[in-house]
Amino acid sequence: MAAREARNEVFVELRGITKDYQLGRTQVVALRGVDLSVRRGEFTVVMGPSGSGKSTLLNIIGCLDRPTAGSYHLDGIPVGGHDFDKLASVRNEKIGFIFQSFNLIPVLDVVENIEFPCLMRKRREPAASLRARVLEVAADVGLTPYLKHRPDELSGGQRQRVAIARALITRPELVLADEPTANLDSATSEQIIELMLKLNQEKGVTFLFSTHDPRVMHHARRVVHIADGRIVEAPAEEALAAPASG
Amino acid sequence: MLPLIRIALRNVVRYRRRSLIALSAVFLALFVMVCVRGFLNGVQSAIREGVIDGQTGAVQVHRKGFLAAMQGASLELDVPADDAFLSRIARAPHVTAVAPRILFGGMVNANDRTVFSLMSALDPVREAKVCPRRFDHVDQGALVGKSAPDGSDLTGALLRRIGARIGDRVAVLSNDRDGVLNAVEVGVAGSFPEAGLFAADKKVMMLPLGPSQELLRMPGRATEIAVAVDDLANVGATVAALRASLGDEYEVSSWHDVAPFLDDLISTQDAVLGMIVNTFLFMALLGIANTMLMSVRERTREIGTMMAVGVRRRQILALFLVEAAILGLAGGALGLGAGGALIHHWAGTGLHIKTPASSVPFLVHPFITPAFIARVFIVSTVGATLAALYPALRASRLRPVEALNTAA
Numbered sequence: 001m002a003a004r005e006a007r008n009e010v011f012v013e014l015r016g017i018t019k020d021y022q023l024g025r026t027q028v029v030a031l032r033g034v035d036l037s038v039r040r041g042e043f044t045v046v047m048g049p050s051g052s053g054k055s056t057l058l059n060i061i062g063c064l065d066r067p068t069a070g071s072y073h074l075d076g077i078p079v080g081g082h083d084f085d086k087l088a089s090v091r092n093e094k095i096g097f098i099f100q101s102f103n104l105i106p107v108l109d110v111v112e113n114i115e116f117p118c119l120m121r122k123r124r125e126p127a128a129s130l131r132a133r134v135l136e137v138a139a140d141v142g143l144t145p146y147l148k149h150r151p152d153e154l155s156g157g158q159r160q161r162v163a164i165a166r167a168l169i170t171r172p173e174l175v176l177a178d179e180p181t182a183n184l185d186s187a188t189s190e191q192i193i194e195l196m197l198k199l200n201q202e203k204g205v206t207f208l209f210s211t212h213d214p215r216v217m218h219h220a221r222r223v224v225h226i227a228d229g230r231i232v233e234a235p236a237e238e239a240l241a242a243p244a245s246g
Numbered sequence: 247m248l249p250l251i252r253i254a255l256r257n258v259v260r261y262r263r264r265s266l267i268a269l270s271a272v273f274l275a276l277f278v279m280v281c282v283r284g285f286l287n288g289v290q291s292a293i294r295e296g297v298i299d300g301q302t303g304a305v306q307v308h309r310k311g312f313l314a315a316m317q318g319a320s321l322e323l324d325v326p327a328d329d330a331f332l333s334r335i336a337r338a339p340h341v342t343a344v345a346p347r348i349l350f351g352g353m354v355n356a357n358d359r360t361v362f363s364l365m366s367a368l369d370p371v372r373e374a375k376v377c378p379r380r381f382d383h384v385d386q387g388a389l390v391g392k393s394a395p396d397g398s399d400l401t402g403a404l405l406r407r408i409g410a411r412i413g414d415r416v417a418v419l420s421n422d423r424d425g426v427l428n429a430v431e432v433g434v435a436g437s438f439p440e441a442g443l444f445a446a447d448k449k450v451m452m453l454p455l456g457p458s459q460e461l462l463r464m465p466g467r468a469t470e471i472a473v474a475v476d477d478l479a480n481v482g483a484t485v486a487a488l489r490a491s492l493g494d495e496y497e498v499s500s501w502h503d504v505a506p507f508l509d510d511l512i513s514t515q516d517a518v519l520g521m522i523v524n525t526f527l528f529m530a531l532l533g534i535a536n537t538m539l540m541s542v543r544e545r546t547r548e549i550g551t552m553m554a555v556g557v558r559r560r561q562i563l564a565l566f567l568v569e570a571a572i573l574g575l576a577g578g579a580l581g582l583g584a585g586g587a588l589i590h591h592w593a594g595t596g597l598h599i600k601t602p603a604s605s606v607p608f609l610v611h612p613f614i615t616p617a618f619i620a621r622v623f624i625v626s627t628v629g630a631t632l633a634a635l636y637p638a639l640r641a642s643r644l645r646p647v648e649a650l651n652t653a654a
C-alpha cells in the first residue's frame with residue numbers, strides 16, 4: 001500500500017512554465033505556459049513535431065535550463081532559485097540523463113563512465129561498494145563482457161546501454177531520455193526500449209522521454225503531446241489505475 | 247580530484263598532436279632557459295674568477311685613501327709588507343693567503359728605446375697562492391722570479407716595442423716615493439700575450455717585489471695587500487673582521503669594491519638573459535593557452551555532459567587547469583632534463599671561449615644551481631596553469647544546455 005502511494009506521488013510539477021530566448025534578432029518562445037505533472041514510476045513519452053518545445057521542456061525538467069516564467073517543483077522542492085552548484089547536485093542525485101548521441105566521456109572505459117557521476121559527489125561512496133554496484137548495473141544492462149572497453153570500441157546500442165547504466169548508478173528518481181533511440185537501428189532500439197521498460201517495472205524508475213519513435217510510444221503508458229510550446233494533450237497514466245507489478 | 251586528474255591525463259594523451267605542440271613549446275622554452283642560464287653562469291664565473299684569481303684577489307688592504315688617490319701619488323699611501331703585518335691579516339677568519347704588491351707607473355728601457363709601462367711588483371710565491379691564475383697566460387719563458395730573483399715578465403707588445411728578447415736585461419725607471427728618478431736593471435724571464443682593447447693593457451710588466459722596493463726606496467713596504475679567502479661567500483665576514491682588526495688607518499675592500507664593473511656586467515647580462523627567457527616562456531605559455539582554448543571548443547559537448555551528470559563549475563575549472571599543469575610539468579621536466587644534461591656535459595668538457603678583447607681563450611664550465619632548476623620548474627608549471635585560466639574559466643561558465651547542444 002505504501003509503495004502504491006509512493007508511486008502516486010507527484011515528482012515533477014510544472015505550472016505556467018514559459019521559456020523564450022533570443023535567436024539573433026528574433027525572440028523565440030519555446031514554451032508558453034506549460035502545466036505538467038509527472039508521478040513517480042511513470043513511463044511517459046513527450047511527443048511533438050520538431051521545434052514544438054520537447055527538448056526545452058526536458059531541459060527545464062532536467063535542471064539544465066531555467067524557465068523564463070512559471071514555477072517548477074521537483075520532488076516538492078522549488079528549484080527555480082537554486083544556483084548552478086545546487087542544481088548540479090540536484091541533477092547528480094535525483095536525475096539521470098540519456099542522450100540521443102550517448103554523450104559518453106571518450107577517455108573513460110565502460111566501468112569508469114558508469115561510476116563517473118558518483119565520483120563527482122561531495123560525499124563519496126566507498127570505492128569497493130561503488131564498484132560492486134557498477135558491476136551490478138552493468139550486468140543489468142548487459143555490459144559485463146565490455147567493462148574495459150572505451151566508447152569508441154562499442155556499438156551504438158552498447159554505448160546507449162552504458163548511458164543508461166550511468167543514468168541509473170546514482171539511483172535517480174527520474175530518468176530523462178531525449179530521443180534515446182534516434183541513432184540506433186530497429187533491433188537495437190527495440191532492445192533498448194525493452195531494457196528501459198524492464199527497469200521501470202522492476203526498479204520503479206520514472207522515465208520521461210522525448211521521441212518520434214512509434215515503438216517507444218507503443219510501450220508508453222502516458223503520451224504527452226506538445227505543439228508550438230503548449231501541451232495539447234496530457235492524459236494521466238493509464239497504468240496508475242492498474243499499476244505495473246514491482 | 248583523482249578522477250579529474252585521470253581524465254586530464256588521458257585527455258593530454260588523447261589529443262596527442264595538440265599536446266605535443268604545447269609540450270614542445272614549453273620544452274623548448276625551458277631548454278633554452280637552462281642552456282642560456284647555465285652558459286652565462288659559466289661565463290660569469292669564469293670572468294669573476296679571472297678577475298679575482300688573476301688580478302684582484304678576494305679582498306684588498308690599503309692605506310686609508312689609497313683607492314681614491316690611486317691615479318695620483320699612491321706610493322706615499324703605503325702599508326707594511328713585513329711578516330708581522332701579513333700574519334695579522336692572515337689570522338682573520340676565512341683567509342687562506344696574503345700577498346703584498348706595489349702598483350706603480352714607470353718606464354722600461356732597452357736598445358735605446360724607452361716605453362712607459364704599468365708595473366706590478368709581486369712576491370711570486372705569495373702571489374701564486376692569492377691569485378693562482380695570474381701567471382696562467384705567461385706563454386713564453388719563465389714566471390716572475392722563478393728562473394732568477396730579478397726575472398720579470400712583459401707583454402709581447404712591450405718586448406717588441408723595446409726590441410728585447412727573453413734572457414735580455416732591461417732597465418726599469420721610476421720616481422721613488424720622494425719624487426727622485428731611480429733605475430734598476432732586471433732580467434726578462436718571460437712574456438705573456440697582451441689582453442684587452444686598450445693601449446694600457448698592452449704595456450704591462452710584472453716584476454719581483456724585492457728589486458721594485460729597491461727601485462722605489464720602500465724596503466719592507468707595499469701599496470696593497472691582496473687576500474684570498476676559502477669561499478667567496480665569506481668575503482663579507484672577512485672584510486668585517488679585517489676592518490675591526492686593522493682599524494681606521496687602513497681601508498679593507500672586497501672585490502665588489504675594487505672591480506665594481508663585474509657586478510654591473512653580471513647584472514646587465516642577467517637582465518638581457520631575463521628578457522630572452524621570459525620572451526621564450528611567454529610564447530610557450532601562449533601556446534598552452536591556445537591549446538586549452540581549442541580543447542574547450544572541441545570538448546564543449548563533453549563539458550555539457552559532465553555538467554548534466556552533476557559536475558560542478560569548480561571541478562570543470564580544475565579539470566582544464568590540471569591538464570595545462572600536466573603539459574607544463576611534462577614539458578618543463580623534459581626541457582630541464584635535456585638542458586640539464588647538455589649543461590652537465592659542457593661542465594665536464596668545458597667550453598673554450600675567445601673574446602675579441604683577449605688573445606687567450608678562457609675555459610668556461612657552465613653550471614646550473616638546484617635553486618634555479620626548482621624555480622624554473624615551478625614557474626613553468628604554475629605559468630602553464632595560469633595560462634589555462636581563461637580557457638578553463640570559459641569552460642566552467644558554459645551553460646549546460648548550450649554546451650550539450652553544441653555540434654560535436
